[in-house]
Amino acid sequence: xxxxxxxxxxxxxxxxxxxxxxxxxxxxxxxxxxxxxxxxxxxxxxxxxxxxxxxxxxxxxxxxxxxxxxxxxxxxxxxxxxxxxxxxxxxxxxxxxxxxxxxxxxxxxxxxxxxxxxxxxxxxxxxxxxxxxxxxxxxxxxxxxxxxxxxxxxxxxxxxxxxxxxxxxxxxxxxxxxxxxxxxxxxxxxxxxxxxxxxxxxxxxxxxxxxxxxxxxxxxxxxxxxxxxxxxxxxxxxxxxxxxxxxxxxxxxxxxxxxxxxxxxxxxxxxxxxxxxxxxxxxxxxxxxxxxxxxxxxxxxxxxxxxxxxxxxxxxxxxx
Numbered sequence: 001x002x003x004x005x006x007x008x009x010x011x012x013x014x015x016x017x018x019x020x021x022x023x024x025x026x027x028x029x030x031x032x033x034x035x036x037x038x039x040x041x042x043x044x045x046x047x048x049x050x051x052x053x054x055x056x057x058x059x060x061x062x063x064x065x066x067x068x069x070x071x072x073x074x075x076x077x078x079x080x081x082x083x084x085x086x087x088x089x090x091x092x093x094x095x096x097x098x099x100x101x102x103x104x105x106x107x108x109x110x111x112x113x114x115x116x117x118x119x120x121x122x123x124x125x126x127x128x129x130x131x132x133x134x135x136x137x138x139x140x141x142x143x144x145x146x147x148x149x150x151x152x153x154x155x156x157x158x159x160x161x162x163x164x165x166x167x168x169x170x171x172x173x174x175x176x177x178x179x180x181x182x183x184x185x186x187x188x189x190x191x192x193x194x195x196x197x198x199x200x201x202x203x204x205x206x207x208x209x210x211x212x213x214x215x216x217x218x219x220x221x222x223x224x225x226x227x228x229x230x231x232x233x234x235x236x237x238x239x240x241x242x243x244x245x246x247x248x249x250x251x252x253x254x255x256x257x258x259x260x261x262x263x264x265x266x267x268x269x270x271x272x273x274x275x276x277x278x279x280x281x282x283x284x285x286x287x288x289x290x291x292x293x294x295x296x297x298x299x300x301x302x303x304x305x306x307x308x309x310x311x312x313x314x315x316x317x318x319x320x
Contacts, residue, residue, distance in 0.1 A: 001026050002025065002067055003069065003242060004064070005029070005071070006032070006073050006074065007074035009074065011074040012041075013030070015072055015115070016042075020049060020052050020055050021053075024239055024246060025242070026054075026055060027057075028055065031062060031064065033075075035059065038059040042057050046058075069111065070110060072238055073115060075116060076096075076117070092116065093125050093311060111139045111140075111279075113142070113143070120142065120174055120271070123258070124269035125311075126142075140258065140280075141256065143175070143237055143255065143256075145170075145172060145175050145256070145271040146241065147175075150237065151216045151233070152170075153168070155215055155216065156188075159212070160188060167186070168187045170273055173270050173271060179300060180300055183209060244277075251276055252285065254272065256270050262286070265305055267308075268301050268308065269304065
């Protein structure tokens with residue numbers, strides 16, 4: 001089972017390392033415009049194989065992606081000083097036109113997993129391009145709020161003294177400032193949060209809600225301020241998504257994927273709980289969140305939709 005990774009920067013290379021450490025797949029190919037970087041990352045990760053799981057790790061070009069089951073896309077351009085968000089998105093859209101076209105040409109049956117930020121908009125762009133080639137939209141997904149959901153569960157577990165794996169909670173909407181922490185859905189060991197706290201002498205008050213919300217929402221900014229970039233968390237999230245696909249685990253994850261209509265917002269890409277299998281997105285769930293959370297989710301979806309509409313994708317891609 002081959003996994004391709006286009007973009008060998010910190011996110012792409014960390015995802016490759018996480019895949020090796022978890023023993024996911026049998027072959028990883030790193031592709032980057034900077035051949036020396038992708039070769040160096042491949043060599044470094046390959047040297048970790050004897051301490052982990054049998055795996056082939058190499059550097060290559062787009063032709064090396066042939067027969068890939070999943071291709072992670074973490075390629076993109078950085079924002080220039082004084083550059084607007086729209087101009088950055090337009091440049092990244094042009095990069096994606098080339099990258100997605102090359103990937104589909106070489107690996108037409110692969111599932112595309114987008115990691116480039118802003119991931120909701122970039123996933124929408126990737127799906128828009130892939131649709132031109134007749135690629136089913138359920139085979140295009142972004143990492144979405146998978147990491148945000150993990151952060152939410154981790155902080156709740158820490159607060160309650162419970163292994164986060166037994167805390168169920170979702171972050172929905174944009175992977176960004178407008179994301180929605182759905183407190184009304186939180187369960188611990190299958191027990192609603194409020195009931196669990198009452199039965200086990202725990203207390204999570206509104207101040208705790210605000211603190212956890214702030215920590216989840218601002219996690220990336222705090223990490224970037226301290227060390228310049230985030231990559232361990234998202235690299236692990238990408239590895240988990242690939243694991244679900246390759247091992248046919250049929251798991252529910254908060255990836256982002258194109259949605260025709262949700263909560264009255266049409267033609268947008270954002271995160272909801274999605275059932276993922278070997279074929280990609282099997283179905284999207286619309287959990288019973290409360291009215292306040294619903295309003296926040298609609299606002300989040302509209303923010304993404306506005307960014308997509310500003311791009312005017314059809315005309316932008318037609319010019320390139």
